Amino acid sequence: MSATLAYLPSPSQDFVPDGKSDRWAVWRSPAGQPRWARPALLGIAFVAAVLYAWNLPLVDYAPLYSEAVKSMSGSWKGFLFGAIDAEATYTLDKLAGSFVPQVVSAKIFGYHAWSLALPQVIEGVISVLVLYRVVRRWAGVAPGLLAAGIFALTPVAASMFGHSMHDGFLTMCLVLAVDAYQRAVLEARPRSLVLAGVWVGIGFQAKMVQAWMILPALLVGYLLSAPVETRRRMKHLGIAGVVTLAVSLSWIALYTFTPAADRPYVDGSTNNSAAAMVFGYNGLGRVGITIPGAREVTDGDVPIVVPDAPPPPMVDIMPTIRGNPWEDPTKATSRESPQGWGKLFDGHLPVAVGWLYPLTVLALVCGLWWGRRAERTDPVRGGVVMWGVWLLTFGLIFSVGTVPHTAYVASLAPPVAALSALGIVIFWRAYRGGGKQAWLLPIAVAAELAWGAWLWSHYPNFLPWAKWGTLALGAVAVVALVLVRALKTASTTVVTAALALGVAAMLAAPAVYAISVLDPDYAGASYDANAGPESGKIPGGPQSGEMPDRPEPGGMPGGPGGIPGDGGMPGGIPGDGGGG
Template identity: 35%
Template sequence: MRARLPLLLLLAGTAVLYLWRLGDSGWANAYYSAAAQAGAESWHAWFFGATDPAGGITVDKTPAATWVMGLSARLFGVDAWSVLVPQALMGVASVSLLYATVKRTAGAAAGLVAGAVLALTPVAVLMFRFNNPDALMVLLLVAGAYCTVRATEKASARWLALAGVAVGFAFLAKMLQAFLVLPAFGLVYLAFAPAPVLRKLWHLGAALGAVVVAGGWWVLVVELLPAGSRPYIGGSQENSVLELALGYNGLGRLTGEEIGSVGGGGWGSGGWARLLGDEMGGQIAWLLPTALVLLAAGWWAGRAAERVGLALWGGWLVVTAVVFSFMNGIIHAYYTVALAPAIGALIGIGAVALWRRRQEPVAAAALSGALAVTALQCYLLLLDWSTALAALVLVLGLIAAVGLFLASTVPSAVVVPVAVVAALLGPGAYSVATAATPHSGAIPSAGPAVTNRPGGLVLMGPGGTVNNVGGGGGMGGLLHAPTPGAGLVGLLRDSEGFTWAAAAVGSNNAAGYQLGSGEPVLAVGGFNGTDPAPTLEEFQEMVRSGLIHYFLGGALMPAETGSDASRRIAEWVADTFTATTVDGVDVYDLTAGAQR
């Protein structure tokens, strides 16, 4: 029990950090909360990941994350806690699995360091307290890494197949991003598993088959079903999961040619400095340079088993970081949570390997240099938030760096605690500030709240970047869900006998009205309003058939690519029916007869 006490304390602290005042974020990302609500009411909507119980259109991802939230909402009721707690528990599980994985190659101390770094990475705190699919993807990928390590130890085809299953299900959480770890997993097994090459290639082929089966069964079911038997596939232009996976959520993210995307590209300049810049630095860059230093130094100092871990996590980090740095399509800062487990593992393995050889001048110098890099990086990231904390971290870090350089003469009981505090104080403080800040909308960002401005809560990121995380009208309702007033809620609830109480352009608009009223609301055009679902002709037929009670007007985004069906629908409704204003929203009663 005493041996497990540090791990239990780490997991308990992680749980407190991830669950503390979790309900303050409300619905967080209303887009996925609406899908969870739909899944709690309808198994049909749950299976396909539809955004409304009637199954009009799906979220623009595969639905594994909404499956978990939908089951939680079905069991415990539809509220903020039932939607958000699953992600917090996934975070605790990810820390535990990372510890177990690193421990197998580098020992318990390295596992504890790795788990602590993951738990206190600001973007991890953000995403494990939020309801985007990233939390489930990270958990499954760490599980895949654990299985790969187990497989490599004894050339186990069974464990390698389980790694493939984990990555396949991660695909069902966030599509092709899950596959970025596959090169590292495959090469590590090929290089280090104790078996003939031909046998290892056979095992890898079987594991790849496991990836395809675990990730492809749902895709196959959806592709084989007639379109009329399921919801429209959100994010696609041709009602196809394969198109979504390979296009909008696949190669389009690399090339910038995502048909149906609002904005036509321009998602920031790519390059080696992207992960260290203003937008992403405060999310993930605190210990990123340190991880790279310890990857190289740890390889020099490490034993054979430690090198297996360094190769696995180093490959994970390098491939994912390069893709994130140079992709030209849609990329958001919170994607970098996928780097956090690898950073934590590399720091844990590398630091322990060097510490074991601290009597050697080269190892002592490498440890000292790594901590000095950490102190300088954290100092730069903290300057725009707290100059006092930045100075404290820098001073502590430099003192600890000197102590590590003189590790052969300075007592471990003195230098180790100071070094740990110096390394984790910056990201830890930023993480606590992140947990203390409610987050909502489609593009959350880790960091402290510094002010409130009209339109929502504003966060200040490193470099002075401003991140709007609340409010109603950002980007014409594209990124934030409205909160309907009592009059509008009462109107929507008086829609018995209709398949949809209302329709609104854009998934976030529809989600806000649906969550506020508890009634199904059709998201015309999907997330961006650029999906051809429904077409104008299909919508007109829905109105004639009495399926939709109201149409709720609002700001529209220009459709630079993709379908303009939602714009045509909104214009037809405005030309055909008379609007009344309820709680500031234009409401068209689609059963009240034509205006002209």
């Protein structure tokens, strides 16, 4: 381990090339890992699977998205172009790849709400397992298990992976892209970097330009850390970039080169252009920039009429919305969620993904500072940089642009989980080591205690016993950590108990919100992933604590006979409002 990374773990002690263990004995840890590592990982994966699949019998159809799956299941033309109607005359403002996992599931199990949500459960478990592998290679077994557990118990993940939302597909693709990228960095394998580009391209089919937001992290990380000369690093990145572009633009090319008379009309555009829909309406339009041919992103439900477009198909939509706003207005109260730069730090979005912000930032700062004199190819420092760039890139773009659905911010969950896990381990080691650095863990716990109290104050009526219990646990943890460190006479058992108490205090609040999805009223809806008191809240709908009218046939609250959103399908049918 580099001497400049005093408390950072070395990945070499845990990195074992895949394929050298008994693949069939999945319950046994590979050589080089503790015997308890694999059983612990399988336990975390089992908890994730139960959490995500718990409400499958009660899950609802996603408005409009489920109609696209039905159309794609019925004909090859509908499948290739992602049409929403049986005649394949219209698409949503999405790429067809968004719905492929659900189409496959529907063909195998039949067209049911639960079969459309099942792929997301599988994607969630895969994401948990792969994230463990990534963090284990980077920082060791303990951080890997912590990262897997933190990710599994992130509130937005607990809700999102239990519903038919293509954001889960994107999240899995991003984690798999980092997995392949990491092999490229550790072993200077260009084919692994190309594979990372393929996964980003597949993620592009799920959520378009949002998948490309990870590219700065992979680019900076590879340029900084790959153990080859600069010229070869640039060559590898160039090849991987071409592959990423080719996979990403494949569907747009299919659509562009197919005569307009032989394909559906593209929603999200005013000129039947897939490129305008992807890069305009679902791209630059999200940060307030309109390009020719792209439908303008608006805040209302006023449908946009395209004079030359054929009449749109009328889709019968009667979604089942479960969740707090339609169940009992006394269960929670909510402040108005902010817009602009503050949206990731106040309101429902940080409750969904940001409970560990203080720990994440502190780990990032300390990791960069402690590793400032490390060699260029140091994999631990390189990983800190990569996760940090991922976090900052997504955070900045989400702050500037619009976030129509809570599930968007699920892309922040992997870096938050990875950096938080690293922070717990390095601060634990620093605490045991003594000196000034030993106070970092009490500081982190205290910061998390204050931040958690702030976030929970948005919903004072949501599980008040759990709120006060977690706050009391945090207060006891801070006092115990300070006393043990100040007295310097405590036994090893007392020190370990204080450390465990501190870690539990930091993770308690997000775990409570995530586990609340076991109650269907707090599990979110297929149109917006919100665990806890914001469950069922959709853009344009009521704030938690208000009691809206229940949806009437043909429409939902917030729009004239359609889905609350930012625009409409050509010809006047209100659009899904989701965007990319």
